[in-house]
Amino acid sequence: MSIVVVAAVIVSDGRVLAAQRAEPPALAGGWEFPGGKVDPGEGEEEALLRECREELGVEISVGRRVGGDWPLSPGYVMRVWLATLQVGTPVAKEHLALRWLGPDEYFSVDWLGADLPVMEAVADLLGQD
Numbered sequence: 001m002s003i004v005v006v007a008a009v010i011v012s013d014g015r016v017l018a019a020q021r022a023e024p025p026a027l028a029g030g031w032e033f034p035g036g037k038v039d040p041g042e043g044e045e046e047a048l049l050r051e052c053r054e055e056l057g058v059e060i061s062v063g064r065r066v067g068g069d070w071p072l073s074p075g076y077v078m079r080v081w082l083a084t085l086q087v088g089t090p091v092a093k094e095h096l097a098l099r100w101l102g103p104d105e106y107f108s109v110d111w112l113g114a115d116l117p118v119m120e121a122v123a124d125l126l127g128q129d
């Protein structure tokens with residue numbers, strides 16, 4: 001069984017939230033979607049809510065799933081959901097920086113390798129709205 005990493009694509013006013021990793025050194029500086037590993041005994045949606053609270057200080061509503069299992073390093077998969085803000089404004093508690101990316105900026109940050117295809121799928125999904 002792979003370890004599951006959950007990630008939220010928070011969409012607000014047509015922009016998506018990107019977060020710049022602070023660690024580990026191999027990933028620091030790269031951009032990702034907020035999230036993290038599901039704890040033992042924890043549900044995936046529960047983990048997503050917890051990570052957004054811990055990392056951004058916000059409450060989110062979880063929307064539709066983006067794709068299936070996105071490959072990370074061996075033994076890890078990432079599952080991704082669209083989300084909207086319910087309470088609060090995101091603050092970078094654990095990231096180096098946050099950026100809201102409009103449609104013309106989706107590919108303007110240095111996404112982690114695993115995240116580039118996710119951003120492409122998100123662009124397709126949001127472009128259909």
Ligand SMILES: Nc1nc2c([nH]c(=O)n2[C@H]2C[C@H](O)[C@@H](COP(=O)(O)OP(=O)(O)OP(=O)(O)O)O2)c(=O)[nH]1
Nearest residue numbers: 005006007027032033034035036037072112114115
């Ligand atoms: N959260 C997140 N992690 C990603 C993304 N893309 C990507 O390759 N990863 C990788 C980086 C990490 O190796 C792993 C997620 O681990 P994490 O460090 O964010 O998880 P966590 O908050 O539970 O961390 P910890 O408790 O182990 O410190 O997945 C992404 O978009 N979001």
